[in-house]
Amino acid sequence: MKKNIVTGAAGFIGSNLVTKLFSILDGACIIGLDNMNDYYDVSLKEYRLSQIEQTQAKSKCSFKFIRGDLADxxxxxxxxxxxxxxIVxxxxxxxxxxxxxxNPDAYINSNIIGFYNILEACRHYPVEHLIYASSSSVYGGNKKVPFSTDDMVDHPVSLYAATKKSNELLAHAYSKLYNIPTTGxxxxxxYGSAGRPDMAYFGFTNKLVNGETIKIYNYGNCKRDFTYVDDIVEGIMRVMQCPxxxxxGDDGLPIPPYALYNIGGGRPENLLDFVQILSEELVRAGVLPADYDFEAHKELVPMQPGxxxxxxxxxxxxxxxxxxxxTIDLRTGLRKIAEWYKEYY
Incomplete structure (x- = not known):
């Protein structure tokens, strides 16, 4: 019967989390917040909301959606x-x-001011647990792999990464000062079905479908620890239950109830292998023709800033x-994406 607020509820991860919570909770109240901005196609966000409504109708949970901005x-x-x-x-x-x-303003407003507003609300209306999204981007150009939460992360290579590191620092301060249990x-x-169109796999798919050439950065030598959204959601749900x-401490003062975890597959994939598997699964799903010449539609280019x-x-x-x-392997994840893409478009 707990009350849960999920911000970014119409977003990629948020909508998947809300949908999953309906299937496992009994009688809980979920409040979803999203500003529905036009950073990418809003119809995709509306599609996710419709999926939430369909799932909620079959559950015993209640759902209230509020259109609004964290910076408000x-x-x-x-x-x-x-x-x-x-739980938030x-x-x-x-x-x-x-x-x-x-567009740095958008990041300061949402990721800094917006997160501060959440922390202040948790301070004045005490919560059992605040879970928040950070990012692997905080590791910047760290040479030591695999990346551990014990590693130093003081050299971000993008403003986005800097805002996520700032979230972790702010959360730690609020945990210490106000005894708020927080987990980053x-x-x-x-990656996953109905993801953001600005994500590489989504952009690659759109370009391949339109017969355009895709650019593979760092001449194909980038590696990414791809994590399917269902695994991310499972990790979030487990963490939600354990603040x-x-x-x-020995001095009688509170030890900050603060935790930080990585959620990643632990299997870095070469970007060239990734797009090869993606093209194969798009052919299998009927998104691309069987005789599609993938080699003619790729271009190896230098690394880009950030x-x-x-x-x-x-x-x-x-x-x-x-x-x-x-546990979800890359081919299984990309197969789900290709099948969703075929159905949706």
Whole structure:
């Protein structure tokens, strides 16, 4: 019967989380918040909301959707005052590394001011647990792999990464000062059906369908720890149930109830292999013709600003504390995407 707020509820990860919660919770109240901005095709967000409504109709949970912005402090305060949530999952953010280079204001408003508003609301309307999305981008150009949450992350290579590191620092401060249980989750290259069109696999698919050439950066030598969205959602749900313990140190003062985890598959994939499998699955699903010449539609180009050559998650802490690690392999995930793309478009 708990009350849960999920921000970014019409977003890629948020909508998948809400839908999954309906299937496992009994009688819970879920409040979804999203500003429905036009960073990408709004009809995709509306599609996700329709999927949420269909699933909710078959569940015993209630759902309330609120269209609003994290940066609207008055709205956030009103939301917490009205619903007094037990658990808050903050997934709303301005995403995208490249977009942050040209549009920094959007990142400061959503990822800094918006997250501050959430923390302030959790302070004034105490919650059992705040879970928030961080990103593998915080590791920047770290050479040591796999990336561990014990690694130093003081050299971001994009504004997006800097805002996510800032979220972790702010959460730690609020956990220390106000004894708010917070858990940050560093997501690694999330992919899946009905994802964001600015994601590489989505953009690649659109270009291949239109007969355009796709650019593969760093001459195909980039590696990404792709994590299918169902695995991300499973990780979030496990973490939701177990807030960091509130306890005092030897000095009698609270030890910050703060935790931080990676969620990644732990299997970095070469980008060239990724697009090869994607093209094969698009052919299999009937999105591309059987005789499609993939080689003629790819171009190897240099690295672009803000990108990193490799991401690789050490998710051993998540497995240790929650008995979970991502399991969905790349071909299975890309097959689901190709089938969804065929049905949706």
């Amino acid at each position: 402090k008055e709205l956030i305060d009103k939301l917490f005052n009205e619903y007094k949530p037990d 999952v903050n997934l709303a953010a301005q995403a995208g590394v490249r977009y942050s280079i040209e 989750l560093r997501f690694f290259t999330v 960091p313990e509130k306890k005092n 990108d990193v050559p490799v991401t690789y998650a050490d998710s051993s802490a998540l497995e240790r504390d929650f008995g979970f690690k991502p």
